[in-house]
Amino acid sequence: MKEKLLKIFEEHQGEFVSGEKISQQLGCSRTAIWKHIDELRKSGYEIESATRKGYRMVSKGDGIKPHEVKSKLKTERIGREQTYFDATESTQIIAHKLAQDGAYEGHVVIANEQTAGKGRLGRKWHSRSGTSISMSIILRPNLPPHQAPQLTLLTAVAVVRAIKQEVGIHCQIKWPNDILINGKKLVGILTEMQAETDRVQSVIIGIGINVNQQANEMAPDIREIATSLAIEKGEGIERARLIAAIFQEFEQLYDLYLESGFSAIRPLWEAEAISVGTYLYARTMHEVIFGYAKGITDEGILLLVDENGKTHHIYSADIEIATQP
């Protein structure tokens, strides 16, 4: 239905089309048309309506082409160099190749649509055209590899802050790399690196955000565990503006990190984390540990105290917040 409606607007570029005409062509009521128009608007399409004239599409949704992001950019380095794709398999793969060919710190890869997005531990990450943010940031920090997880945590703080500022929604971080609203997944972060054993050559930070997806665009099983900013906010979000805000928050935190280390970032992270000061299940490669999450170390490792009072250092796990101890 949405596709048919878009086709009508495309056939009448810049012109008003009456509700009656649309309703005839699509064979549905004018109330139904109004609902579909509303949904398109939430997805980022700008549609004007005027009494006795009908509807007119002003713009096809929010653009994230380099000039649109750059016009909003306030950073020194992050996002100043951009490689943009209307569609690509994975911005991470492109960023890895750029890094090997010598791309500088702050170079970002942005895709309007990602056809084979990568999640953590080889999982998939879905992102449809025009509704998500899919991007990768190339960094060149002088770090040993075991400190790289800190950058995942730093990125989560940057994204939470940018969303709060631009969208007015307060999300929560779930260790290590998810951002949730009301327990539903909104953002995934994937940190990869090319490294020698004692120093990092490049870090590639992938950020995937559900922005303008509507509930009915998600499969029913996904709908229970994932959400989007548009669903939570009740209106469409301009992606370019949010991307620029993320770059700005990121750059500030990254500069602080390079100067003062992770100890300066850790309290900021803990302030936004749902998975600290609570009971949870941690599913590692070998076992499931239940315990009280008392915090993270300066390396970004989760500290979990089990029922016998033993503290476990969790390097990698899937976390499930327990509803009660």
Add this chain to the structure above:
Amino acid sequence: MKEKLLKIFEEHQGEFVSGEKISQQLGCSRTAIWKHIDELRKSGYEIESATRKGYRMVSKGDGIKPHEVKSKLKTERIGREQTYFDATESTQIIAHKLAQDGAYEGHVVIANEQTAGKGRLGRKWHSRSGTSISMSIILRPNLPPHQAPQLTLLTAVAVVRAIKQEVGIHCQIKWPNDILINGKKLVGILTEMQAETDRVQSVIIGIGINVNQQANEMAPDIREIATSLAIEKGEGIERARLIAAIFQEFEQLYDLYLESGFSAIRPLWEAEAISVGTYLYARTMHEVIFGYAKGITDEGILLLVDENGKTHHIYSADIEIATQP
């Protein structure tokens, strides 16, 4: 002189050339000719000599093309897939690309000559045509990144054992990645990885060995700190045989490691290490620490006890063995 001599043999392929004739063409004594012939032999050239006939080149030195290495191979996985170059910039760069394109564990890249070899921390590694071993092994271990340094140590043990067996020379390991004979550098190992923050996607182990270089082929300043197997042994070494032996030793140790962890490798490493149970200087990124090296941890980190009895965990450093405490 060596080049002119080789040219004469090339003009008389399969034929004997008298010492007198060579001495006339090159304008030097027959004793000098004999010395040059001897050097060529040490570099791996097979040269027959016969009374009253002179010299005849039987073979141009040791080949390391895939079929020559494979004919000597006794492994299951390591070295079964080979990518060979007469000359390439760096086998590490090639191996990284193969790994990203999905190469399997055990795939190796071998070059007869490396024109821009990589050393640790972005340094250069020199390797001339036909005199060195320059190769990279692709691995896919299921490891967190902080355990990757263990593979450098494992590789060092494999190389020391293969050299002992094939060449009969006992080398020593200098933490983290060098192998020495009498304090002079013979082998460099470079371990790189592509990784997420909590698991390795691929590890690329680069191995560079000075095999058939003669002393006069090294710059004077290099000659004081580096050596080759041919210099130490006094005769040329067949590279393909040594490569096959390294793969075999490596596979055995790697299988043991995957099954039993680094605790099974650590005593083998410590038995071959010069930098344990001795006083040394460790130059890290931030400082120089002098102390007694009491061993390595199960992560492969060097433990250094300073004059105040404080134990330092050394993740990355250049090591200089102290002549006395």
